[in-house]
Amino acid sequence: MAQTGQHPPKPSGNGAIEHYDAIVIGAGVSGLYQLYKLREMGLSVRVFEDAGGVGGTWYWNRYPGCRFDSESETYGYSWSEELLQEWDWKEHFSGQPENERYLNFVADKFDLRKDIQLDSRVSSAVYDEDAHCWEVQVEGGQRARAQFLIGAVGVLSAKYTPPFEGIDSFKGQSFHTSSWPKEKVDFSGKRVGCIGTGATAVQLIPIVAQEASHLTVFQRTPNYCAPLRNSEVNPEIQAVWKANYPKIHKKCRETSAGFEHEFDPRSALEVSEEERLALYEELWALPGFTKWLGNFHDIMTNQEANETFAEFVRNKIRERVHDPEVAELLAPKDHPFGAKRIPLETHYYEAYNRDNVKLVDVRKAPIERITPKGVKTQDAEYEFDVIIYATGFDAVSGPLTRIDIRGEGGQTFKDKWANGPRTHLGIQTAGFPNFFIAASTAFCNYTVCAEMIVEWIADCIGYLREKNLSSIAPTLQAEDAWVEHSKELASYTLLTDTKSWFMGRNIPGKAPALLLYANTVPEYRKECREAAANGYQDFVLQ
Numbered sequence: 001m002a003q004t005g006q007h008p009p010k011p012s013g014n015g016a017i018e019h020y021d022a023i024v025i026g027a028g029v030s031g032l033y034q035l036y037k038l039r040e041m042g043l044s045v046r047v048f049e050d051a052g053g054v055g056g057t058w059y060w061n062r063y064p065g066c067r068f069d070s071e072s073e074t075y076g077y078s079w080s081e082e083l084l085q086e087w088d089w090k091e092h093f094s095g096q097p098e099n100e101r102y103l104n105f106v107a108d109k110f111d112l113r114k115d116i117q118l119d120s121r122v123s124s125a126v127y128d129e130d131a132h133c134w135e136v137q138v139e140g141g142q143r144a145r146a147q148f149l150i151g152a153v154g155v156l157s158a159k160y161t162p163p164f165e166g167i168d169s170f171k172g173q174s175f176h177t178s179s180w181p182k183e184k185v186d187f188s189g190k191r192v193g194c195i196g197t198g199a200t201a202v203q204l205i206p207i208v209a210q211e212a213s214h215l216t217v218f219q220r221t222p223n224y225c226a227p228l229r230n231s232e233v234n235p236e237i238q239a240v241w242k243a244n245y246p247k248i249h250k251k252c253r254e255t256s257a258g259f260e261h262e263f264d265p266r267s268a269l270e271v272s273e274e275e276r277l278a279l280y281e282e283l284w285a286l287p288g289f290t291k292w293l294g295n296f297h298d299i300m301t302n303q304e305a306n307e308t309f310a311e312f313v314r315n316k317i318r319e320r321v322h323d324p325e326v327a328e329l330l331a332p333k334d335h336p337f338g339a340k341r342i343p344l345e346t347h348y349y350e351a352y353n354r355d356n357v358k359l360v361d362v363r364k365a366p367i368e369r370i371t372p373k374g375v376k377t378q379d380a381e382y383e384f385d386v387i388i389y390a391t392g393f394d395a396v397s398g399p400l401t402r403i404d405i406r407g408e409g410g411q412t413f414k415d416k417w418a419n420g421p422r423t424h425l426g427i428q429t430a431g432f433p434n435f436f437i438a439a440s441t442a443f444c445n446y447t448v449c450a451e452m453i454v455e456w457i458a459d460c461i462g463y464l465r466e467k468n469l470s471s472i473a474p475t476l477q478a479e480d481a482w483v484e485h486s487k488e489l490a491s492y493t494l495l496t497d498t499k500s501w502f503m504g505r506n507i508p509g510k511a512p513a514l515l516l517y518a519n520t521v522p523e524y525r526k527e528c529r530e531a532a533a534n535g536y537q538d539f540v541l542q
């Protein structure tokens with residue numbers, strides 16, 4: 001990765017404590033912008049990043065086919081007109097290498113690297129109640145203190161590998177998609193097994209299928225996958241975007257989910273079948289999440305309305321997959337459309353028409369163990385040269401609870417969140433003063449919401465400094481009310497009964513709770529704005 005600036009070296013951890021105004025954990029989309037914002041305000045900031053480079057998600061997820069499911073022109077940062085004019089997106093849904101280059105470009109352009117220490121995994125963060133500051137320990141022993149601590153660790157960064165018996169006994173190569181090697185993995189002439197059929201697997205399967213001698217896909221739950229319809233960005237489109245960025249970003253701030261798409265205000269059930277199918281066909285032919293976020297508004301709230309589109313998608317799968325038995329296995333029937341994030345695909349279903357691809361139903365015959373040769377299910381053993389774990393993430397809470405964070409009275413963040421996220425506004429937790437979560441936890445185009453939260457945190461810190469205050473944390477009442485409000489919003493959706501990372505149900509033993517905030521972006525923005533405008537009445541300020 002070409003870079004012009006230097007990162008500070010990782011000290012040996014000789015016991016000396018470093019002091020900053022703010023510490024940011026993570027140099028992904030949110031962390032980079034948080035660093036920029038706080039530094040602009042004159043704070044001394046240190047970012048600790050576990051990875052060997054910046055980019056977060058776009059550093060770690062290097063598997064073949066990894067790319068945005070947001071339109072590129074809406075995913076890039078909106079806060080620098082100069083950056084917007086300088087950067088050319090090459091594809092409508094940009095791929096991982098380009099996305100990583102973009103975030104490196106940002107790091108260089110704004111001279112961010114000098115404050116980002118790489119290969120530095122934060123192991124603990126302890127609040128000092130007397131000094132109103134946080135002490136952070138980095139693996140290796142380095143210690144640093146700061147008044148403000150910002151967890152910019154993302155929502156899908158704690159990878160999950162099922163604890164299969166014998167997992168270390170496999171003699172071939174194995175990779176989790178979220179810690180994919182930097183060097184190209186050569187699948188040619190190899191027998192490959194892929195465990196999982198979520199959005200990640202859906203992106204990589206068609207590519208690996210073309211290269212490997214044979215690919216076996218282990219599917220437990222099929223997904224409703226919709227065509228991405230990616231294409232290159234030509235100079236005319238590029239020029240239109242560059243001339244219209246303010247309008248594009250304004251639209252994204254005004255729509256329900258932070259995309260340029262908006263739900264159709266009609267009910268799927270109030271129009272004739274002919275009209276309904278005409279809209280479904282029209283949406284299907286368009287790129288991106290239009291089929292989801294441009295659909296009738298009640299497909300996300302009404303089971304009967306949802307089923308009309310779910311069956312439409314099943315029929316599309318049946319049209320594309322030649323073997324009717326395989327098609328039925330790939331057609332989801334146990335959850336509503338959109339109750340899991342919709343994987344956007346390119347030639348995914350056609351992969352199953354290839355002679356070298358086999359779909360194995362591990363709901364019928366679950367995986368029993370990994371053997372030295374491959375994967376043993378209840379009814380067969382499959383031999384591989386490579387196993388791919390496309391098995392997802394311990395989402396939202398996982399990246400935070402894996403750090404030993406201790407707040408007032410020594411209470412641990414892990415205990416506090418044992419039954420699901422407990423926050424006010426998704427940003428702060430009672431009993432953990434000056435600790436902010438800079439992650440987009442709304443159902444939203446990631447950057448759109450992350451920028452809003454980063455700015456809220458920066459404004460809040462600015463307020464404290466202006467008023468000479470030493471700490472801020474939400475009251476327990478405000479937190480309780482937010483948790484109840486979030487649950488109530490969740491209850492209006494079709495999300496809560498489905499086994500997905502949205503609900504934490506993909507992780508055995510994790511308490512089910514909707515991990516994302518089911519409000520629209522404009523409403524959420526309003527709530528955050530009001531919480532600050534009223535002088536942080538729902539917070540304890542000291």
Ligand code: N01
Binds near residue numbers: 069198218221367393
């Ligand atoms: O993870 P997942 P993902 N035995 O949790 C299976 C984002 N993303 O990495 O469904 C057998 O969706 C599991 O089966 P089941 C996006 O937000 C974005 O694919 O639990 N199988 C499932 O099939 C997405 O939602 C893009 O029955 C087991 C799979 O592993 C999120 O990341 C691209 C198993 C995990 O699927 C997560 O997607 C990619 C077991 N014991 C991802 N345990 C963009 O386009 C788990 N599985 C931007």
